[in-house]
Each structure stands twice: as C-alpha cells, then as structure tokens.
C-alpha cells in the first residue's frame with residue numbers, strides 16, 4: 001500500500017497518525033481525570049498528582065507535533081473517494097466532525113500550553129526538562145485558556161463519539177467493513 005493517500009484509500013502515514021492520536025487522546029482523558037481527582041498527598045500506582053500532570057502536559061505536546069505532521073500529510077496528498085456506502089447526510093456529518101476533530105487536535109494542546117505557562121505552572125517535560133516560559137504570569141489569559149481547554153475537551157468528546165457512532169453503525173448494521181479503510185492492509 002502507498003505511504004500517502006490515494007484515490008482508492010488512506011495511506012500508511014494517515015493510518016499511523018490516526019491510531020497514534022487515538023492512543024494519545026485516550027491517555028490524555030484518562031490521565032486528566034486521574035490528576036484532577038488526586039488530592040494533595042494522594043497517590044495512584046505509587047505516583048502523585050504532579051507525576052500525572054507532567055505526563056499529561058508532555059504527551060499533549062507530543063500530540064501537537066503529530067497533529068502538525070498529520071495535517072501536512074493530509075494537505076500535500078489527496079483524500080480518498082468517499083466510501084460508496086455513506087449516505088449524503090453521513091458525508092456532511094463526517095465532514096463537520098472531522099473539521100472539529102482537527103481543530104481540537106490544535107486547540108487542546110495549544111490552550112493547555114498557554115494556560116500552564118500564563119498560570120505560572122510551567123512544563124517539566126517528561127519529568128526531566130523544565131521548558132522556558134515565553135509568556136510569563138498573566139492571570140486573565142490563564143483563566144481564558146483554562147476554560148477553552150475544558151470546554152473544548154467536551155466538544156472534542158462529542159465529535160469523537162459522533163465519529164465512532166458512524167463507524168460502528170457501518171460495522172455492525174450496514175456491515176460494509178468501513179473500519180477496514182483505516183486499518184493496515186497487506187504490504188503496509
């Protein structure tokens with residue numbers, strides 16, 4: 001199969017980035033709920049809240065880099081033709097949901113980064129490297145970006161669920177194997 005997208009289907013890079021982002025976003029939601037639930041002095045699997053905050057921030061920034069490369073990959077290539085079994089309504093819905101998914105892939109990490117920098121919390125990348133703070137303390141910006149981060153996390157969740165409903169409907173009701181379009185094929 002081709003590295004980039006073709007008229008017939010998604011390329012290996014699109015599939016790789018798609019599943020990497022699925023994994024990272026799943027970790028982000030789980031990690032965020034753990035770090036927000038842990039009180040001072042509490043631990044989970046031997047790690048305190050600070051550990052989970054560090055990993056949430058670090059993986060979020062890795063996800064941003066992947067999102068940039070993924071978007072470039074999508075822009076330089078073409079998109080495959082629509083799956084023939086999608087209705088016109090589903091095509092419109094998928095198009096809008098994908099716009100929101102792509103927007104969130106940027107808004108989430110960027111708002112998170114600006115929030116922690118302007119809030120003065122900073123980023124200790126993977127627990128080892130303290131990143132410079134190019135913004136400095138700015139409370140109103142921290143307040144705004146924190147809420148953007150939270151509100152977008154729910155919008156993103158809704159878009160992911162909608163996306164999943166379409167895929168699952170095709171998998172189990174229409175039974176056209178739509179998910180195979182995003183899975184590796186022989187020779188990948």
Ligand code: HEM
Nearest residue numbers: 025028029032056057060061063108109112113116150153
């Ligand atoms: C890339 C994708 C990211 C996703 C999907 C994500 C997701 C989330 C979610 C679901 C929450 C919980 C929101 C709530 O209900 O309160 C959260 C909170 C938080 N995130 Fe992220 N995040 C991402 C990236 C980042 C980055 C890059 C940073 C910082 C560098 C960051 C910093 C934070 C902080 C500090 C909180 C706690 C906010 C609070 O105090 O309520 N996030 N994130």
Ligand code: HEM
Nearest residue numbers: 014018021022025074083098101160163167178179181182
């Ligand atoms: C378990 C969860 C998921 C499943 C089973 C899944 C499945 C799929 C499938 C089968 C397609 C191809 C649809 C087609 O055009 O025929 C697709 C495309 C796509 N998915 Fe997902 N997906 C999941 C989660 C996500 C998440 C979390 C995101 C983003 C945050 C995402 C973003 C996209 C995008 C943007 C496309 C269009 C192709 C591209 O430009 O990369 N998906 N997904």
